[in-house]
Amino acid sequence: MDSSSQYSKIISLHFSSDVVRRPMMYNLAKHFDLTFNIIKARISPREEGHMILELSGKEEDYKKGISYLQEHGISIQDVARSINRDEESCTHCGMCTALCLTKALYLDQDTRMVLFDSSKCTACGMCTKICPVSAMQTEANGDF
Ligand code: SF4
Ligand code: SF4
Known part of the structure; x- marks a missing residue:
């Protein structure tokens, strides 16, 4: 890098x-x-x-x-991290789909809804920085 x-x-x-x-x-x-x-x-x-x-x-x-x-x-x-989406907060504005390189966030062409496929997410965190309603959230997976 x-x-x-x-x-x-x-x-x-x-x-x-x-x-x-x-x-x-x-x-x-x-x-x-x-x-x-x-x-x-x-x-x-x-x-x-x-x-x-x-x-x-x-x-x-x-x-x-x-x-x-x-x-x-x-x-x-x-600490390992994972990314979760608050489904109730997401407004399906689509902003995150442009920067999600793995296409874990993508537009469903039929419903025009933004879907989240967590199995493709690498937890890079880019979407958490751009989402205007903070629907994409980082979760730390370490013991506390
Ligand atoms: S940027 Fe946030 S509100 Fe917009 S589609 Fe993505 S997760 Fe939903
Ligand atoms: S954390 Fe990265 S890979 Fe996962 S959904 Fe957000 S932008 Fe896509």
Whole structure:
């Protein structure tokens, strides 16, 4: 992959109490130009932290950001993801069909409805960024 292209992964972070109060997420955005979307977060009574988040940016910056987190004692694991569609929210506008490379989202010519074939979905996440009503949703499949 071109190191300047956009890169996005869902990761699980575990960190100890002495890391909880440090502005790690702020530093990821400020120093590595990464964006993050927190999917789940939990701080235990002893203030140990567990967080699942989607981290996005240039691949080179992503790798630097991961190294930065690991250097600060944060344990990181990749999390598998799947994409679901909220059938009630979808307005069948068709915007997502143009960018779904695997044709998991496609227009049914007879009914003019946009259908979702999850067996063809590679969970690339493109549709979640363009859908105007957020009908396409990312689900993290890791333990929490
Ligand atoms: S972009 Fe969203 S609302 Fe439009 S067809 Fe796709 S899933 Fe449905
Ligand atoms: S996540 Fe990617 S492959 Fe799956 S439906 Fe959306 S655009 Fe298509």
